[in-house]
Amino acid sequence: MSNMSNMSNITPVDITVTSAYQTKFGELWDKSLYDLIAETIHGVLKNSSLEKKDIEIVYFANKMASQACDQNHISAIINQILGTQVPVIRIEAACASGGVAVSQACLALESGKYKRALIIGAEKMTDLPVDQISYDLMHAASQQERDAGLTFVGLYALLAKKYLITFDATEKDLALPSAKNHKHAQSNPKAQFPFEISVEKIMASPLVADPIRLLHCSPITDGAAAVIIEKNKNNKNKIKIVASAQAGDTLALSQRETLTTLPATTHSAQIAYTQAGISPQDISFAEIHDCFSIAEILAVEDLGFCKKGTGFRAMRNGDFSMGGACPVNISGGLKACGHPVGATGVKQIVEIVTQLQNPTHTKLKKPLVGLAHNIGGTGGTAVIHILTK
Amino acid sequence: MINKKKFESVHIVGFGGYIPYWRLGVDQVGSNWGIESKRIKTGLGVTQKAVANQDEDALTMAVEASVTALERSGIDPKKIGAVFIGSESHPYAVKPTGTILADILQIGPDYFCADLQFACKAGTAGLQIVASFIEAGIIDYGLVVAVDKAQSKPGDALEYTAAAGAAAFILGNKQKDSKDSIANLEYTYSYASDTPDFWRRPREKFPSHGGRFTGEPGYFSHVEQCLQNFFQQTNTKPQNFDHVIFHMPNSKFPLKVAKKFGFSSEQINPGLLVPHIGNPYAASSPLGLVSTLEHIQEQIHTQESSPTQNQNTKNILKDILVISYGSGAGSDAFWFKTTNKLAPIKHKKIAGYLKNYKTIDYLEYLKKWEAI
Amino acid sequence: MTNPANYWRNKKETFSHLNKIGTLISFTHIHNPPKDFGKNSYWVGIIEFDTGNNTKKLITGQLVIEQSTPKIGAQVIGVVRKTRKANSESVIPYGVKFKLL
Numbered sequence: 042m043s044n045m046s047n048m049s050n051i052t053p054v055d056i057t058v059t060s061a062y063q064t065k066f067g068e069l070w071d072k073s074l075y076d077l078i079a080e081t082i083h084g085v086l087k088n089s090s091l092e093k094k095d096i097e098i099v100y101f102a103n104k105m106a107s108q109a110c111d112q113n114h115i116s117a118i119i120n121q122i123l124g125t126q127v128p129v130i131r132i133e134a135a136c137a138s139g140g141v142a143v144s145q146a147c148l149a150l151e152s153g154k155y156k157r158a159l160i161i162g163a164e165k166m167t168d169l170p171v172d173q174i175s176y177d178l179m180h181a182a183s184q185q186e187r188d189a190g191l192t193f194v195g196l197y198a199l200l201a202k203k204y205l206i207t208f209d210a211t212e213k214d215l216a217l218p219s220a221k222n223h224k225h226a227q228s229n230p231k232a233q234f235p236f237e238i239s240v241e242k243i244m245a246s247p248l249v250a251d252p253i254r255l256l257h258c259s260p261i262t263d264g265a266a267a268v269i270i271e272k273n274k275n276n277k278n279k280i281k282i283v284a285s286a287q288a289g290d291t292l293a294l295s296q297r298e299t300l301t302t303l304p305a306t307t308h309s310a311q312i313a314y315t316q317a318g319i320s321p322q323d324i325s326f327a328e329i330h331d332c333f334s335i336a337e338i339l340a341v342e343d344l345g346f347c348k349k350g351t352g353f354r355a356m357r358n359g360d361f362s363m364g365g366a367c368p369v370n371i372s373g374g375l376k377a378c379g380h381p382v383g384a385t386g387v388k389q390i391v392e393i394v395t396q397l398q399n400p401t402h403t404k405l406k407k408p409l410v411g412l413a414h415n416i417g418g419t420g421g422t423a424v425i426h427i428l429t430k
Numbered sequence: 431m432i433n434k435k436k437f438e439s440v441h442i443v444g445f446g447g448y449i450p451y452w453r454l455g456v457d458q459v460g461s462n463w464g465i466e467s468k469r470i471k472t473g474l475g476v477t478q479k480a481v482a483n484q485d486e487d488a489l490t491m492a493v494e495a496s497v498t499a500l501e502r503s504g505i506d507p508k509k510i511g512a513v514f515i516g517s518e519s520h521p522y523a524v525k526p527t528g529t530i531l532a533d534i535l536q537i538g539p540d541y542f543c544a545d546l547q548f549a550c551k552a553g554t555a556g557l558q559i560v561a562s563f564i565e566a567g568i569i570d571y572g573l574v575v576a577v578d579k580a581q582s583k584p585g586d587a588l589e590y591t592a593a594a595g596a597a598a599f600i601l602g603n604k605q606k607d608s609k610d611s612i613a614n615l616e617y618t619y620s621y622a623s624d625t626p627d628f629w630r631r632p633r634e635k636f637p638s639h640g641g642r643f644t645g646e647p648g649y650f651s652h653v654e655q656c657l658q659n660f661f662q663q664t665n666t667k668p669q670n671f672d673h674v675i676f677h678m679p680n681s682k683f684p685l686k687v688a689k690k691f692g693f694s695s696e697q698i699n700p701g702l703l704v705p706h707i708g709n710p711y712a713a714s715s716p717l718g719l720v721s722t723l724e725h726i727q728e729q730i731h732t733q734e735s736s737p738t739q740n741q742n743t744k745n746i747l748k749d750i751l752v753i754s755y756g757s758g759a760g761s762d763a764f765w766f767k768t769t770n771k772l773a774p775i776k777h778k779k780i781a782g783y784l785k786n787y788k789t790i791d792y793l794e795y796l797k798k799w800e801a802i
Numbered sequence: 803m804t805n806p807a808n809y810w811r812n813k814k815e816t817f818s819h820l821n822k823i824g825t826l827i828s829f830t831h832i833h834n835p836p837k838d839f840g841k842n843s844y845w846v847g848i849i850e851f852d853t854g855n856n857t858k859k860l861i862t863g864q865l866v867i868e869q870s871t872p873k874i875g876a877q878v879i880g881v882v883r884k885t886r887k888a889n890s891e892s893v894i895p896y897g898v899k900f901k902l903l
């Protein structure tokens with residue numbers, strides 16, 4: 042799977058981000074999927090100087106509207122809200138739906154055929170009972186994994202168990218990303234859980250799939266996020282997307298080359314760094330896909346922020362906390378901000394845009410470069426975006 | 431009327447049993463209902479029963495026993511021309527267990543198949559059917575399975591003994607190839623009548639029974655009459671047999687028959703599994719036969735590996751009598767003559783299943799048959 | 803509900819590891835079963851099989867725990883079991899689970 046022969050096709054990316062918006066993430070009982078999409082469209086337009094008619098094309102990211110809301114063909118709903126007849130493309134790539142939607146939108150603009158695109162990611166999950174959601178989320182795994190009675194927690198638990206034994210990490214190390222992300226989320230008013238949780242409390246939470254505990258897991262969340270991007274000749278002092286890279290891998294964990302790396306991450310990262318002309322050490326801060334805390338530990342290694350097998354040590358060292366070398370998940374990540382599946386990849390862009398506009402932490406490495414890392418399933422899809430100002 | 435007919439062609443080339451891992455003690459059942467169980471234990475002659483896991487059923491256990499039998503036979507499954515499974519707990523009321531088993535074992539698609547039901551003698555009826563196919567020369571090999579995951583009404587007397595297990599036999603044609611003979615079939619006979627001693631209507635979850643009516647008019651009259659008629663037809667008597675296996679709803683019934691006819695404990699013991707595993711219904715006497723065959727194989731093995739190898743191995747040739755019983759009611763009789771063949775039966779022996787088990791409590795038992 | 807066509811089409815693959823012995827390379831204990839897997843916790847693992855010529859195949863499956871507890875490196879054997887709960891109308895979902903030796 043480490044076929045890099047398409048490296049010669051990598052061309053630079055230069056897209057302006059005009060506007061960004063996300064709803065509050067949480068158990069939003071009084072909001073339907075329609076409400077979330079409508080709020081987001083209204084909000085992202087309000088944050089810009091644009092009107093509905095200025096949008097030329099829309100990419101819509103969503104994983105499970107047909108199971109959770111009995112709704113397909115949401116492209117028509119979006120046209121209904123916009124009052125336009127523009128093309129709307131629905132993207133589904135499990136939890137990477139948002140990132141892939143952003144990536145596809147960038148491609149549309151880079152092609153020259155469109156000047157302005159709207160990307161919306163939205164998910165309404167909480168109407169379903171938890172065991173049903175667990176079952177539906179497994180549509181992003183293989184038939185064999187479903188027949189084995191696995192849940193997504195179980196799949197990542199298989200990775201966690203292998204990681205702990207291979208690199209001599211401890212169960213306490215699994216608690217570190219969660220604790221860090223909750224601490225970060227305190228300053229995010231949109232987060233589902235904007236409060237601290239101690240390492241001790243995380244370690245005392247019930248086992249869901251050994252060794253993963255309840256407080257290692259991102260929650261079930263409703264929410265939506267949107268960005269408007271443009272292809273402009275002059276984007277000096279504007280926020281730019283300078284890399285947009287997607288890579289894939291096998292659906293099933295058992296078909297992977299290794300259980301201690303997600304090759305789709307390393308592959309897409311290599312492309313993204315080449316597009317942007319930078320190295321991992323140039324990244325000032327990142328929004329990383331921490332669906333489970335082990336995923337964040339694997340990602341900081343696979344993204345090249347530290348060597349394979351040392352991610353947990355870097356966590357212990359505080360490298361990825363505010364004040365560290367490269368703060369990860371200033372928004373609170375999937376764990377504390379929440380994980381409305383289709384919205385997450387778009388929200389990561391929103392957060393990076395917010396930080397680039399107004400960095401909450403002045404000690405971030407300059408020049409400010411933000412990286413968004415979005416994963417589908419157990420790594421069947423990975424999408425990376427790099428943004429600068 | 432049944433003619434006396436000596437089988438010329440049928441032999442057992444493979445056999446195996448499966449007993450699930452879990453045991454529920456008679457004590458546990460008794461204490462759940464607040465009943466003193468010591469008297470029940472001695473009265474029934476049963477200490478505990480084998481309980482299958484929630485994810486097991488008649489098919490899964492049939493696979494276990496059949497895989498063992500196939501391995502021991504060494505034959506290519508594609509050569510099997512018949513699959514008959516006898517059970518009173520077939521997973522489907524309509525859809526054969528036989529085809530599911532055959533497919534899993536890679537038998538077919540050309541084979542005779544039907545599921546059998548005759549309470550606890552459904553499996554032995556299968557032996558008669560497959561033996562007849564082989565004797566007629568229509569097929570060379572056939573698979574017979576006797577299996578049950580028995581259910582009993584909570585609080586009923588049967589709760590102490592209704593158990594789970596499976597036995598599988600691969601029969602072959604010794605005229606075509608006698609080198610794999612473990613035991614030859616000599617004669618078989620059946621005796622039946624409409625006696626409603628124990629029954630289950632389709633929508634009922636548990637069987638019903640006539641209490642003490644299941645004794646004399648049910649079990650004893652059919653088993654004893656079958657035995658007498660068989661002796662008469664084949665001109666034999668108990669002393670002609672080295673081993674006897676009866677259907678074992680408990681220890682008391684078969685031991686009573688054995689005593690009446692003058693069978694010794696040496697004859698009956700190798701197959702008397704019921705004190706340790708209870709009554710796995712259709713698999714009861716078939717598992718007794720598997721256990722007895724393995725017992726004889728041990729003797730052959732001991733003899734062969736003895737430094738002073740006795741050239742005269744005739745004393746290892748054993749005559750086995752099997753009398754099954756199925757409620758409703760009927761009995762099948764079989765006479766098997768073992769050969770000297772040392773079968774490769776290193777693994778999955780009944781002795782192993784009897785030794786390796788775990789005891790559960792009544793609550794766990796309820797979960798295992800999905801009552802809760 | 804088990805889809806009959808899907809079950810039938812996948813049979814060869816489903817039962818391909820019956821009676822085969824493999825090595826457990828990772829496992830977990832599922833405490834929160836998804837729909838159709840009952841209420842009791844159970845174990846799931848990734849098992850490595852030798853397919854000859856120095857090649858290996860990995861299979862994901864539920865574990866059957868009787869005598870031994872799971873450990874990475876433990877030997878397991880494929881056995882047929884019902885792989886999920888089925889309502890009284892459904893085609894019964896048989897498959898292979900892996901029993902610890």
